[in-house]
Amino acid sequence: MARVVEVDDAADPRLADFRDLARADRRPDRPGGRGLVLAEGTVVVRRLLASPYPPRALLGVARRISDLAGDLRGPHVPADVPAYVTDADTMAHVVGFHLNRGVLASADRAPAPDLPALLATARRVALLEGVNDHENLGALFRNAAALGVDAVLVGPGCADPLYRRSVRVSMGHVLRVPFVACGLAPAVAALRDAGFTLAALTPGGDPAALRAVAGRDRLALLLGAEGPGLSEEALDLADVRVRIPMAGDVDSLNVATAAAVAFHATGGGS
Amino acid sequence: MARVVEVDDAADPRLADFRDLARADRRPDRPGGRGLVLAEGTVVVRRLLASPYPPRALLGVARRISDLAGDLRGPHVPADVPAYVTDADTMAHVVGFHLNRGVLASADRAPAPDLPALLATARRVALLEGVNDHENLGALFRNAAALGVDAVLVGPGCADPLYRRSVRVSMGHVLRVPFVACGLAPAVAALRDAGFTLAALTPGGDPAALRAVAGRDRLALLLGAEGPGLSEEALDLADVRVRIPMAGDVDSLNVATAAAVAFHATGGGS
Incomplete structure (x- = not known):
């Protein structure tokens, strides 16, 4: 007390x-x-x-x-x-x-969880690249918590999830959803070791592939920043490229919103 | 010029x-x-x-x-x-x-479209109640445009979609997605006349029902504000109550994010 x-x-x-x-x-x-x-x-x-x-x-x-x-x-x-x-x-x-x-x-900050230990029990994770906006990052954690994503791998170019504004926008979920800051190559290596399928969300992906990975155990969604999207390096590391079907000539969704749609679309749908 | x-x-x-x-x-x-x-x-x-x-x-x-x-x-x-x-x-x-x-x-503002004429050609629409936050409202229009929702019925208690901040957050999509401000009862009457199924998004809804209405032609999604959600009156007017499956004890998604997930989940998935 x-x-x-x-x-x-x-x-x-x-x-x-x-x-x-x-x-x-x-x-x-x-x-x-x-x-x-x-x-x-x-x-x-x-x-x-x-x-x-x-x-x-x-x-x-x-x-x-x-x-x-x-x-x-x-x-x-x-x-x-x-x-x-x-x-x-x-x-x-x-x-x-x-x-x-x-x-x-x-x-105080807490020590980061051990990545292999985290991945050993996770079913679905997000791997982020270049999500450098604190509000988008916070909203993404909130959506991860709501839609049953077990961990977030905070890759290169991302903001600090523990920054005050991220904590606030996440409704505190950055404090609950385990995350690890990591480079792209080590993250991908750890995901492969743990048996994850890597699905990159990109406008050049295939909407049918998004449906195909739905409900899969051990799924990692790779998400890039609004605007630039994922780097070629990240796209090349993915097993499959998926896309949210969009209407007409509309610019892409906000990254946290796109993440929410992808988290829901790939969930077990319980 | x-x-x-x-x-x-x-x-x-x-x-x-x-x-x-x-x-x-x-x-x-x-x-x-x-x-x-x-x-x-x-x-x-x-x-x-x-x-x-x-x-x-x-x-x-x-x-x-x-x-x-x-x-x-x-x-x-x-x-x-x-x-x-x-x-x-x-x-x-x-x-x-x-x-x-x-x-x-x-x-200048343009005359509102005629509701029956609008509904005659729409496949999917959103009917909003109490979405009084300009940023959420703008984000919702952006998501409607991206995910192929044909019109928005702006019901009681909503903010003005043409307010400057809504226009900005919508990325200008409030200027492209047709909308009509209307009361709940007239909106529901017009939707029924046009042969729409009314699905209310609510934490008390059924996730299976969300899947069941997916891809249905002439679908109206009823969306309420974050926090209070839809009124009892709105819930009673709906044909079916649907829910996005959520993890554990997490508070609900932001209304624009929930709308995006529901728009995607009920789309044809093309």
Whole structure:
């Protein structure tokens, strides 16, 4: 159970994890300069507290901290984690802007899962290349969680899934869906070792092939960024090229939306 | 062919359509106070110029107006439509913020299509209820265009698809996919008259029913807002309740994403 601590001074040094978040926002490589994971809002903080990420502190208005009382008693939450309670104005002062979700939590990063161990039990995974937009990446994790994708391999050119905006847009699912950052060749080698079929989603693919891989056990979907799509290298590494049937001359779907359609189309359909 | 007109004064009254857009942004019911349609960026302006919406004027930097030269010669573009060319700073002054897309177009609203006439030739349509977020609504139109949905019935509680942010997020597809704003009961009556099956997408629906309606001619998908979902009234009007299979305890997909999955799942799969 975390300790609830009242604070009324925005300059309190114990609130350092939450200071000037808009500034840290501009440095996705190292949020706050210290690489912390930050969760915003009751739903996402709840997921953080149930995740493998070691919580450091919470900051929130009384009502939100009280909403989270049950979660703060959870088995993953060490007794010495402070939950700082303050008013909305003091919170805005600390954070640097008005935060209408009313509660934040910070956590340390957790060690990445071991890729072979992860793939040993996964049925479907996504391998991403060049998904460099934090919102698209977050939305993709949300869709992976909703549609039963077991792990995400975050390949070259991708944004950091633990960046604050990704965490928020994912609704906290980047904290639940296991992911590993990896190069393309090592990812593909590990997938092959684990017996996965590699299907690249690309406008040059075959819609019939998408149906053909549906329900297959051990399927990896390769997804590239909106616009450029997958590199030739990635396309060449795939076993099959699949496509979502599109109408007329329409530009492609947003990458997270295309991922959702492909996740659904290749699921068991239970 | 539009007339290209150089302007260098941000106060030029001829630029009234494009003035203080951030302020108009707060008034979705009447953009600019005059209900104009506004398109931003080359891709969306191009779609506007090829749409049934009568163009009024363009404002852009020289390079963007030049990119659009071919489109400005299009058959839908009256000869007296002015394309105002200026520099990025003057443009920012007029608009009220820096616009990195470099070109804008304004158009008048077009009369809504006749609903029975629209439904007479449509194969698949979406009927929306309570989709009050402009970005979700725009994304939904983009997905409808990409996945071959022929029309959108914009039911009660929805935002205005022609609001600037919806137009932008839709990539201009709100200007291409025909839509009609309508009440629930008249929409359902018109759909029944036209021989449509009404399938409501809801967490209480049946995944098997989603597969069962796939490929059906004359299918209307009823979609509600993220969170509340469809009203009891809308659910009761549907012939069948369908569901996208979801993993575990995950909260529902974003409404535009759920729509994309349902549009794909019910398409002919060509």
